[in-house]
Amino acid sequence: MVVEPIKAKTAQMLATLKIEDFAWRGDKDAIKLADLLPFVTFKASDLDGEPYTLTAEDLKQLELVDMMYEEHGSYNDYIAFKVRYNHILGTSVLRIPVSRRDYFVQKFEMNKDFAPQYYLGGIAHLFPASAGEILKGYDRKKYAVVLTDARADHSNNNLSFRGLVHLVGAGMEDPVVVLDFEAKGFKPLSALQGQLTFVTSGELNERMRDRLKKIQKSKAITDAVVLQLVQNNPNYWIKLASPGIQNTYGGELQWDGDNLEGVLSGGHDTRDIYLEDARFAINSARYDKAAGTVTLGVELIAANGIAVSGVRTTLVVRSVNL
Structure with a gap:
């Protein structure tokens, strides 16, 4: 049996699944098999070896055996799990790809009103002390973001920078992800x-x-x-x-x-x-x-x-x- 994500629903999946709670906050019940079903298709082979897609009725025979979150390089992670179908335990590990960057970037939003108020030079020179509300309000009870690596594009009046995202209360010393941001439209000289x-x-x-x-x-x-x-x-x-x-x-x-x-x-x-x-x-x-x-x-x-x-x-x- 194989599992395939529905590409058109990837953004919705990342916005819906409680990946953070499951992967890093210790809640192993945060994601269940039923939570995955709207965003993937399962395929198997019939008795003649021909592939077919499991129907809604077939999915009722599907049981979750085990699930874990696998962290990989470049934040290209996976939700990995095994299932039992029609009381038969599958031998292979099924994996759904997860972009950790895409998951976390939706938690933060650039404040588009910030840049037009200021000239770029001083903001870049004093960054991050000068950043103020460059990011819109986010859940500070859950996230602590350290801004760093400011890169000013004076020709286009834009500022690129990185945000080191720490999970508050998760017991992790290192950031869970490093995100790239860009503030556009600073005052021209x-x-x-x-x-x-x-x-x-x-x-x-x-x-x-x-x-x-x-x-x-x-x-x-x-x-x-x-x-x-x-x-x-x-x-x-x-x-x-x-x-x-x-x-x-x-x-x-x-x-x-x-x-x-x-x-x-x-x-x-x-x-x-x-x-x-x-x-x-x-x-x-x-x-x-x-x-x-x-x-x-x-x-x-x-x-x-x-x-x-x-x-x-x-x-x-x-x-x-x-």
């Missing part, structure tokens, strides 16, 4: 347009004034002269300014080497912003001698390993009195 700001600092004012005074000894200070100065090393000048976010609540950013990152300050949280190896261009410069200011047109051109366009802001350097 282009959404920083109108939000990213730079405010001058005392150090920036002083260095700009000193450099222009030195140049003034050999040539007149014009917009073109100032632009040439700052374009030689734009990140040098920009990193002297104070970065921030201008939105509903505002917030601060800070430099960590060549990385521009958000912070939690004054109740304002910008930690979802993390611009690794942030690169800027200065596209324009205007020197106002009367006001003692230099106005720079700044553009973010690259971060997190991808090119960025359309994120522009203005930086006004003050106290440039020559």
Whole structure:
């Protein structure tokens, strides 16, 4: 006799059978033969050796002798059992394949509202502390999920990660399964347009004034002269300014080497912003001698390993009195 799963009913079988209770929580009565019948067909041979499928009447003669759960590599497991048919004990072990991943993944659901609220860089950089409610509420009395192995796809604004699923109260030290998840639709860096700001600092004012005074000894200070100065090393000048976010609540950013990152300050949280190896261009410069200011047109051109366009802001350097 052989048993064959009905492929069209595999998902329903995994959602219906109490596999977890039977396999890992010690309830050997959690799955009975009657529970399997809607999802499989049994086949045997008649007296002439011809195969046939057991009918509903035939199945009444089927008795369960023994059942166990077999764990195999790559989480491709089996429900293994023996049966007695018409009072005759079968000699072979019958097996129904079970994808442990497919069984457990149905217990968890991505929170689709999570990603669109945040930028990807900071969430990936601080993962898993930053994950929050990235998974919808699940039964925490039964499962403890450890999130790990975050992999950011900055080109598509998606975050892949793994969840180590532990069974609460089952007495198992190792996770019962490791699941793969993907959160899609994080804010693109282009959404920083109108939000990213730079405010001058005392150090920036002083260095700009000193450099222009030195140049003034050999040539007149014009917009073109100032632009040439700052374009030689734009990140040098920009990193002297104070970065921030201008939105509903505002917030601060800070430099960590060549990385521009958000912070939690004054109740304002910008930690979802993390611009690794942030690169800027200065596209324009205007020197106002009367006001003692230099106005720079700044553009973010690259971060997190991808090119960025359309994120522009203005930086006004003050106290440039020559």
